[in-house]
Amino acid sequence: MRRNLITAVLYTIVTTVLFGVVYPFVVTGLAQVLFHDKANGQLLYKDGQLVGSRIIGQPFSAPQYFHSRPSFAGTGYDAANSGASNFAPTNKKLIDRVAGDVALYQPEHPGTDVPIDLVTASASGLDPDITPAAAEFQVARVARERHLPEDTVRRLVSGHTLGRQLGFLGEPRVNVLLILDLDRSTASR
Numbered sequence: 001m002r003r004n005l006i007t008a009v010l011y012t013i014v015t016t017v018l019f020g021v022v023y024p025f026v027v028t029g030l031a032q033v034l035f036h037d038k039a040n041g042q043l044l045y046k047d048g049q050l051v052g053s054r055i056i057g058q059p060f061s062a063p064q065y066f067h068s069r070p071s072f073a074g075t076g077y078d079a080a081n082s083g084a085s086n087f088a089p090t091n092k093k094l095i096d097r098v099a100g101d102v103a104l105y106q107p108e109h110p111g112t113d114v115p116i117d118l119v120t121a122s123a124s125g126l127d128p129d130i131t132p133a134a135a136e137f138q139v140a141r142v143a144r145e146r147h148l149p150e151d152t153v154r155r156l157v158s159g160h161t162l163g164r165q166l167g168f169l170g171e172p173r174v175n176v177l178l179i180l181d182l183d184r185s186t187a188s189r
Helices: 004-033 092-108 132-146 151-161 176-187
Strands: 041-046 047-052 172-175
Touching: 047 092, 047 176, 092 132, 132 172, 151 176, 172 176
Parallel strands: none
Antiparallel strands: 041 047
């Protein structure tokens, strides 16, 4: 019995050190070497200043930027408090909020349907991507506010449009953090 107890305690100590210390350090080290950018949150810098992450949406509301999907993560795009509103599609609060958001976007393109992802949140509330249709819907406003030709903005959107993963998973998407290239295009004029 005593021998079994000593074996169990030693086994617990060895596996704790192996899987609780050595393994995490090895995996973290490999991630830093092989996938440095991804292991550190895919952070984006502009002029040495941290401006965001490629994988977390931002609450852009200024007219010269592409607007993200709405977020209900904490106070909005709060990575520490990710989550959706969990309202059912028939919930009056959700219907009223979506109708209000549609009314805000409608003056940009009277008589045109507002792309659904501009008025509905993603499941995590942190999605940095919008559909190409949502980006196209905003091109005229962004171009006008930045005093750029619409074709220039469309080329930037096209250059930042990612296709389906592995050619069949998901939908094409545009990361709204293409602001860095938009800011560069405006500055170079």
